[in-house]
Amino acid sequence: MSLHINNISKxxxxxxxxxxxxxxxxxxxLFGLIGPDGAGKTTLFRIxxxxxxxxxxxxxxxxxxxxxxxxxxxxxxxxxxxxxSLYQDLTVEENLNFFATIFDTNIEENYDLIKDxxxxxxxxxxxxxxxxxxxMKQKLALxxxxxxxxxxxxxxxxxxxxxxxxRKEFWDMLKKLQKKDITIFVSTPYMDEAALxxxxxxxxxxxxxxxxxxxxxxxxxxxEVINIRTNSIYKSLQVLGKYQYTHSNYPFGESLHYMDxxxxxxxxxxxxxxxxxxxxxxxxxxxxxxxxxxxxxxxRE
Amino acid sequence: xxxxFIIIRKEFKQIFRxxxxxxxxFVLPLLQLVILSxxxxxxxxxxxxxxxxxxxxxxxxxxxxxxxxxxxxxxxIHFETSRQAEEVILxxxxxxxxxxxxxxxxxxxxxxxxxxxxxxxxxDGATAGVQNVYIQQIVxxxxxxIQLKNKTLNTFNQSFSKTESIASFWYNRNLNYxxxxxxxxxxxxxxxxxxxxxxxxxxxxxxxxxxxxINVTPIKKWQFIVGKLFPFWVIGLLLLSxxxxxSKLIFNIPMLGSIFLIYGYTSLYLLVIxxxxxxxxxxxxxxxxxxxxxxxxxxxxxxxxxxFTPVESMPTWAKIFTEFNPVxxxxxxxxxxxxxxxNFQDASRLIIKTFIYAVIMNSLAVWSYRKKI
Numbered sequence: 001m002s003l004h005i006n007n008i009s010k011x012x013x014x015x016x017x018x019x020x021x022x023x024x025x026x027x028x029x030l031f032g033l034i035g036p037d038g039a040g041k042t043t044l045f046r047i048x049x050x051x052x053x054x055x056x057x058x059x060x061x062x063x064x065x066x067x068x069x070x071x072x073x074x075x076x077x078x079x080x081x082x083x084x085s086l087y088q089d090l091t092v093e094e095n096l097n098f099f100a101t102i103f104d105t106n107i108e109e110n111y112d113l114i115k116d117x118x119x120x121x122x123x124x125x126x127x128x129x130x131x132x133x134x135x136m137k138q139k140l141a142l143x144x145x146x147x148x149x150x151x152x153x154x155x156x157x158x159x160x161x162x163x164x165x166x167r168k169e170f171w172d173m174l175k176k177l178q179k180k181d182i183t184i185f186v187s188t189p190y191m192d193e194a195a196l197x198x199x200x201x202x203x204x205x206x207x208x209x210x211x212x213x214x215x216x217x218x219x220x221x222x223x224e225v226i227n228i229r230t231n232s233i234y235k236s237l238q239v240l241g242k243y244q245y246t247h248s249n250y251p252f253g254e255s256l257h258y259m260d261x262x263x264x265x266x267x268x269x270x271x272x273x274x275x276x277x278x279x280x281x282x283x284x285x286x287x288x289x290x291x292x293x294x295x296x297x298x299x300r301e
Numbered sequence: 302x303x304x305x306f307i308i309i310r311k312e313f314k315q316i317f318r319x320x321x322x323x324x325x326x327f328v329l330p331l332l333q334l335v336i337l338s339x340x341x342x343x344x345x346x347x348x349x350x351x352x353x354x355x356x357x358x359x360x361x362x363x364x365x366x367x368x369x370x371x372x373x374x375x376x377x378i379h380f381e382t383s384r385q386a387e388e389v390i391l392x393x394x395x396x397x398x399x400x401x402x403x404x405x406x407x408x409x410x411x412x413x414x415x416x417x418x419x420x421x422x423x424x425d426g427a428t429a430g431v432q433n434v435y436i437q438q439i440v441x442x443x444x445x446x447i448q449l450k451n452k453t454l455n456t457f458n459q460s461f462s463k464t465e466s467i468a469s470f471w472y473n474r475n476l477n478y479x480x481x482x483x484x485x486x487x488x489x490x491x492x493x494x495x496x497x498x499x500x501x502x503x504x505x506x507x508x509x510x511x512x513x514x515i516n517v518t519p520i521k522k523w524q525f526i527v528g529k530l531f532p533f534w535v536i537g538l539l540l541l542s543x544x545x546x547x548s549k550l551i552f553n554i555p556m557l558g559s560i561f562l563i564y565g566y567t568s569l570y571l572l573v574i575x576x577x578x579x580x581x582x583x584x585x586x587x588x589x590x591x592x593x594x595x596x597x598x599x600x601x602x603x604x605x606x607x608x609f610t611p612v613e614s615m616p617t618w619a620k621i622f623t624e625f626n627p628v629x630x631x632x633x634x635x636x637x638x639x640x641x642x643x644n645f646q647d648a649s650r651l652i653i654k655t656f657i658y659a660v661i662m663n664s665l666a667v668w669s670y671r672k673k674i
Contacts, residue, residue, distance in 0.1 A: 049517050050517065051516055051517060071519060074517055077517065079514070081513055083510045084510075085509065085513055085514045086511065086514065087315065089314075089318050089319065090314065090315070094314070097307075098307060099518070101307040102518045102520050104303075104304070104519075
């Protein structure tokens, strides 16, 4: 096991940020922590990176206890906080050199590890980090987090605020890194990124809701999801909100998703009900649930 | 050591890459030194006297002539009644009113005690005190002259034997205020700059989030602290050098003692201030908080350091406080070494106190600096 979290809790005054979390992450796994803002993702990351002491519980990262062995632990992890936190007034090269030296190594030694990433920002190596674009900043931050060849890489919302093209590029880079013997623990609020992970854990209000591979999570989901398109999503939401068999319904892109409270039902019944209520152009379709549907369902409970 | 070195190099790069920093560090403080040293003086000049002469005699006119002759006084203005004179003192047009009674000369000749009335505007007590001393000196001088004259006029008159004190001002012969102020103001500038820079520096890393990134590295507490504070120690000494050069070239302040003693002491003193800065930054989250807290301490330390008001005239509790005021040590040290030529032994009491202070301050700072937040 690369990461072993046992019953971790942390409170800030009255707010219970993390509640009794236990998790295990395997060697060389790309593990995703999926949850909305304020779910406790960053708190958990900071505990695992030895920046924050848990109120209770223990955690073990790459064989080191996060409380007792934090000194050794820090040599073996790479941490990229959600907020860009390199020196904006130092150049790309200076930042990388600085972090390499602090970890008692140099750029040449682990260059092969960061090569694919660094090569994209190398043309700008004399530029100050503060003058880089968002995507390039993120690549620099990743390079700095990797420069000492960590065993475990913690990425706290690395793709928040990054454009879709750069996001895709970033995930491709993570896939490559995974093959180089690095366990990656990544958090994201974007449900669509969950499918790219080996395994995911849903987190909401400080609690882990479910842990599994993305495909197993979808496969094991018991409810049927119906995609509904109408001429007025807003009115349809109101109508279905009062419908006696509605389990849940919520807007999803340009349509809305609906789950029924019965185990067995005919989607056309819902179509008919909507039309009876004066809504036109109703199209209903049974679909494979998406990660987001499952998260919505789990966080209802 | 390599890690400390790279942090120092990073700090210097950041300081000098910040375009506003160089003027803030070197130009502004030295401008302060030049401006404050010229402005902060206790010398009272151009005193305006209003007088009412009820006697209109040779003696009374002679007294007025004496005042007119002093370089500290402007030509006195004459008024007929004391009410008129009081009106102008109310309007702040004159600093004091001198009233000479009608029997002034008569009393002098009869060897009685002649009296004059003096009213001084004491809104500013310190200035009024100085003005009083000046006018007393003039009156004394007048007394001496008039006695000599009387002797020739009236040989029967007994001559008084009077004790006269002649003061000689050691270490500052001409009572030049600049000689007193410049070393003190230099202390003020070095203290302010180093405490502000050091207290805001680590907080800045907290504020922009880089401290978090540093904290997950295996860097050791002492390496980080030494690396962060060393540049400001160097800047403090650099500032001292430029300041001493200015005091010599522009103000011609004497340098009687050993310059090495000054540098040695300043190196020690800077450790106290940097420790204090670090201590402040450990208890604050933003640069704004750090600045106001540093400001709070600096103002108290400076105003109670004996730089502007003598420690001797403070109430007892304040005197006890100055025993714990590092700025007071430094001001005393600078004046002692520069003006009096004190050596290591003379200053050993201050050096030991500062050393203890540095040890305590830095232990507190390192202790309170928690790498695990």
